[in-house]
Amino acid sequence: MQIVTTVAALREVIRQWRQTGHSVGFVPTMGNLHAGHIKLVSTAKKQADKVVVSIxxxxxxxGPNEDFASYxxxxxxDQEKLIASGADLLFLPAVTEMYPQAAQTGISVGSLSGLHCGANRPGHFDGVALVVCKLLNMVQPDLLLLGEKDFQQLTLIRQMVADLNIPxxxxxxxxVREDDGLAxxxxxxxxxxxxxxxxxxxxxxxxxARDDILAGHDxxxxxxxxQCQNLQQAGFTVDYFSVCRSADLRPASASDANLLILAAAKLGTTRLIDNLYFSKTNN
Known part of the structure; x- marks a missing residue:
């Protein structure tokens, strides 16, 4: 596995791959890799000739009171796991490489940015959209792989890619879940x-909640x-617990068939997110 730390070096490796006709899959991460990340890499390897992972x-x-310094x-x-998984290239930039000067251009994906996690973390998804757009411009992959655990992020990036005609x-x-179901x-x-x-x-x-809905609770x-009450009794502080349409993450009605339940809650200072997709038409 090659490791590069600059955009110039990244582009040179990918240029060489393109000259020999290779397709490129891309997995952006913030590191501290676990089996969920490795599944993204293994999926990319099945569908692309070369796989780039960024950390x-x-x-x-x-946000100003969040865990950037302690993340x-x-x-x-991480490098050992990526080598074992067969990743071809690790892009490991410093902050000064990604943001050599204060960005004057921002990206905000409309109302999606303010829903659910966005309502509790103002500006979060603008930062996500900006960095993913920058990374896509740097890597220029054929395939971008993202985990469904961050379903709102996945939906937002899909919208950004469509709106900006990113190829x-x-x-x-x-x-990927632990044996006891924890994402x-x-x-x-x-x-x-x-x-x-x-x-x-x-x-x-x-x-x-899914089982109740499938049993006819509309x-x-x-x-x-x-379920918010149950979680609070179990010691969680609930940010949100929402039954949504899977297509646009807006509140679902009884006539909607494809549903997504999104939840975020804290245990102590640790914020956990999860979701569950299901269709009423298949039951």
């Missing part, structure tokens, strides 16, 4: 032993409110 903890998507950075272990196919990859996340490492035992209840709440606000 960059992006400061523009962290886990495990570069050596890349965006593919979501299903969430794998770099932030799971912040959990205490006791909190780690409680954490799977977030996914359990999503499953219970008052989605009541379904969500019941």
């Amino acid at each position: 960059f903890v992006n400061p523009t998507q962290f 886990p950075r495990t570069e050596q272990q 890349v196919a965006v593919q979501g990859v299903t969430t 794998m996340s770099s932030r799971n490492g912040y959990l205490s032993v006791e909190q780690r035992q409680q954490a799977p209840k977030l996914y359990q709440a999503l499953c219970k 008052d989605y606000r009541a379904v969500a409110a019941q």
Whole structure:
């Protein structure tokens, strides 16, 4: 696996690949890699000749009271995992390489940026959109792979790519879970032993809400409110628990067939997100 730290070096490697007709898959990450990230790499390897992975903890998507400084950075272990997974190129830029000067151009994906996580983290998705757009311009891949655990992010990036006519196919990859159902996340490492035992209840709440809806409960606000109450009793501080249309993440009605339940909640200071997609037409 090659490792480059500058945009110029990245583009030179990709230029050489293109000259020999190789297709390129791209997996952007913030490091502290786990099995979910490796699944993105393995999926990319099946569909592209060469796979680029970036590791960059992006400061523009962290709020002033969030965990940018303490976000886990495990570069050596990450490199070992990427070598084992068969990644071809690691792009490992410094902040000064990604943002050599204060950006004068911003990207905001309309109302999507203010929903759900965006309502509780103002500016977060503008930072995500900016850095992903920059990375896509740097790598110019054929295929971009993103995890479905961050479903709002995936939806937002798909919208940005469509709106800006960026020539890349965006593919979501299903969430990888621990044996007890907890969605794998770099932030799971912040959990205490006791909190780690409680954490799977977030996914359990999503499953219970889905089962209630499939059983005929069509008052989605009541379904969500019941699970919020259950999570609060289990020690969570709930940011949101929403039953949405999967297409646009807007509140769902009983006539909608393809649904997504989105949730975010804190255990102590650790913020967990998860979601569950399902279709009423298949049941």
